[in-house]
Amino acid sequence: MQDRAGSFPHNGRSIGARPVLTSLLRGAAQKCPACGKGAMFRRYLKVVDACLHCGEELHHHRADDAPPYFTIVIVGHIVVGLVLAVEMAYRPPLWVHAALWLPLTLILALTVLPIVKGALVALQWALLMHGFDPDAEEGIGDGLPDVDPSPLPRRLDFWP
Numbered sequence: 001m002q003d004r005a006g007s008f009p010h011n012g013r014s015i016g017a018r019p020v021l022t023s024l025l026r027g028a029a030q031k032c033p034a035c036g037k038g039a040m041f042r043r044y045l046k047v048v049d050a051c052l053h054c055g056e057e058l059h060h061h062r063a064d065d066a067p068p069y070f071t072i073v074i075v076g077h078i079v080v081g082l083v084l085a086v087e088m089a090y091r092p093p094l095w096v097h098a099a100l101w102l103p104l105t106l107i108l109a110l111t112v113l114p115i116v117k118g119a120l121v122a123l124q125w126a127l128l129m130h131g132f133d134p135d136a137e138e139g140i141g142d143g144l145p146d147v148d149p150s151p152l153p154r155r156l157d158f159w160p
């Protein structure tokens, strides 16, 4: 289960070097950024709570809307470039454009999305973002807002 004995003293968060480029490549390959062997996703885009190979916790990620944004940018640049190139070279009718680019856009988006999400989760892990920092106290960096323990006033005394 754990291939680095003693490297998880902080509740499933490894200590030691976290090289950004290696982590990014592992994440883009949809593998655990820590060991590069365990799968990052248990379903299409569902990140595992912890790596099944090394035990690194991955549930701290906060990818949120970033993977779709980057996927749109990447796929948009590819498809728009191809559309313009084909239009300039062949000037096909509109139905040919629709038949080509709609399926290509869908296939590319569904292919690129998990790659981008894996890379972003790995980047957050490598940069110790959110709860990935092994030195962070529990509850810090988990993305949840701090709660003010003082109670709100029952009423406001605007009037004398």
Ligand SMILES: [Zn+2]
Pocket: 032, 033, 034, 035, 036, 037, 038, 051, 052, 053, 054, 055, 056
């Ligand atoms: Zn792992």
